[in-house]
Amino acid sequence: MYSPIVRNRQSEMLAFRHLSKETRQHVMPIFDVATPSKTADPPSGQKYVEGNIYRTEKLAAGFSAVFVDSSELDPTFRLSGGAHPLIGAAAAVVKSGSRPIPVTGLHRDTAHQDAVFAIRKEQQQNGLCIRLDITDVGTATLTYKGIQDLLAANSIVPSLAYLLLDLQCLHGLDIEPVVKQVNRLFMLLEEDRWAGIIVGGYGMPDQLSMAVSTNNQTYLKRIEQDIFYAVAAYKMGTPIWFADYTILPPSVVELDWRLIRKVMTPKALYTLEDSWFVVRGSAFSSHPDGYNQYYSIAEEIVALDEYCGQEYSYGDKYIWDCSQRAGSAGSPASWITACVNHHVAFTANAHST
Structure with missing residues (x-):
């Protein structure tokens, strides 16, 4: 299985329109609601987000499940009528005929957590995904306790929870220390069986100009995939699969042409x-x-x-x-x-x- 992490912007989402049925069988995408430009006024920002969510409805069909998140948005952002954007994104996936799995984290605000559990109740299913960043991975013992507390507080067993280890920017890093950090967390996680553990990040620099000058070409190492293969060798009773940010680091934003x-x-x-x-x-x-x-x-x-x-x-x-x-x-x-x-x-x- 493979989980590409993409913002639900037009240029990225249209790539999914053209995927074959066979490819879709091996993909569980993570659609993160894109944030509007910092210069957008509130009405324009709301229109932008709602347009992207509507596009999700058109392009999420054919996947067994779709992870939905709103990690980029201001926690106070709301759709027309006051709905949380995560709920809107999940509803769009439902309309596409697929199953939404809401994504949360150990440090999300109360409104986001409420939206996650509202989606679970609406869908009459208990699955959710907990997204961990590189700091969470590096503080394994504290993070494991936080995961257990979050699940216990909401009566969720580990077998219904996916864990996304989002290692973020890995460009220029040594593989060995990162693998050691992940394996240290795995040693704690192997006590339980999880719905799935997803490991990924991105290997290109936040600014491509740092790696290749204009009028030039080069090869960039897919270090996030190398790290995944190294940690996937860890023998667990839980499926482990790969995630990445495709060809766009999350720092890339839509700017006024x-x-x-x-x-x-x-x-x-x-x-x-x-x-x-x-x-x-x-x-x-x-x-x-x-x-x-x-x-x-x-x-x-x-x-x-x-x-x-x-x-x-x-x-x-x-x-x-x-x-x-x-x-x-x-x-x-x-x-x-x-x-x-x-x-x-x-x-x-x-x-x-």
């Missing part, structure tokens, strides 16, 4: 077995090819020995067509959709066992 068009550059991250192939162009506003730089980027990807072929996924077909200069070169949003789609299909296949 009018403000950033002068400095924005085309880029693509093509997922390989143990790395990403990363290509960056020059600023759209100053390069003579402008958006047409994507044609050259596509050609670089298709020339890879590891390129999966145009029949592999929607994303691969998109890249192939662009390399053949068939139609538009695309936009930053359409390339995010294509690269996320390839990544999810490729990673789900790798972890399908």
